[in-house]
């Protein structure tokens with residue numbers, strides 16, 4: 001991937017008008033509740049990451065917003081329209097990169113992107129899009145001959161070629177090599193600078209930290225936490241950790257004043273602490289803490305239910 005899409009450099013900025021409004025969203029498959037009362041808004045120009053373990057309900061939520069799945073209950077508005085009633089003009093404002101896609105294997109990259117561009121009223125330049133996803137050298141290659149990561153880049157090209165107002169990216173960089181992932185981030189930043197609203201799911205927490213303004217964590221269909229990337233999880237989850245080694249082995253200390261702690265430690269032992277590190281919890285650390293707390297809560301609720309059930313026997 002080489003050149004991000006060339007866009008006007010004036011940042012559209014974030015406004016408070018919601019592009020996506022979700023209230024008490026519920027989705028059931030038979031007896032299984034996959035999405036359980038989820039509510040959130042996404043404002044214009046925002047990049048919003050939906051995070052959660054496998055099976056948490058992220059794709060189900062996104063597919064409901066895209067109009068691909070009907071909800072069981074709750075209110076959903078996407079660009080002011082209920083997705084269950086969205087018409088073609090509404091769909092033309094969305095860009096969608098699904099988790100799995102089925103491009104035609106026998107057409108070339110350029111033919112496929114060109115064909116998609118023709119569906120939209122104001123498409124981007126096809127060659128510019130192909131360059132932005134780093135496939136210029138493969139533009140005449142049949143899609144069936146591309147690697148998995150290259151096919152994923154075609155998916156991304158198809159998602160952005162229609163110049164969407166709202167872009168859905170469901171695990172967009174799965175299969176990308178590290179360099180391709182960084183180029184993809186540049187592409188997303190340029191779309192964001194243009195004012196595109198983006199809803200992203202990813203299992204790469206560094207990707208969410210790099211791209212998202214806000215993240216929401218869902219676990220077992222419930223919204224566990226929502227907020228700006230640098231405050232999610234609360235202050236307590238972000239206390240720095242000082243790590244060093246002494247005769248007793250690896251030592252750790254959580255402290256809000258790591259510099260003062262290290263000064264005192266060095267003075268006490270009379271030398272530089274061995275293998276010294278000051279670690280600020282990453283989004284991944286915070287996320288893992290939130291998900292394990294949610295798991296523990298769910299396990300408690302299950303054992304309480306069983307206990308109540310047992311008491312009635």
Ligand SMILES: Nc1ncnc2c1ncn2[C@@H]1O[C@H](COP(=O)(O)OP(=O)(O)OP(=O)(O)O)[C@@H](O)[C@H]1O
Nearest residue numbers: 029032034052053054055056057058059060061099
């Ligand atoms: N059509 C369906 N019929 C029945 N159950 C389904 C259907 N689609 C999804 N599910 C179930 O709903 C749950 C949530 O799935 P979903 O794909 O939304 O999770 P996810 O958070 O996107 O997971 P992943 O990170 O693995 O993509 C899973 O238990 C899944 O098996």
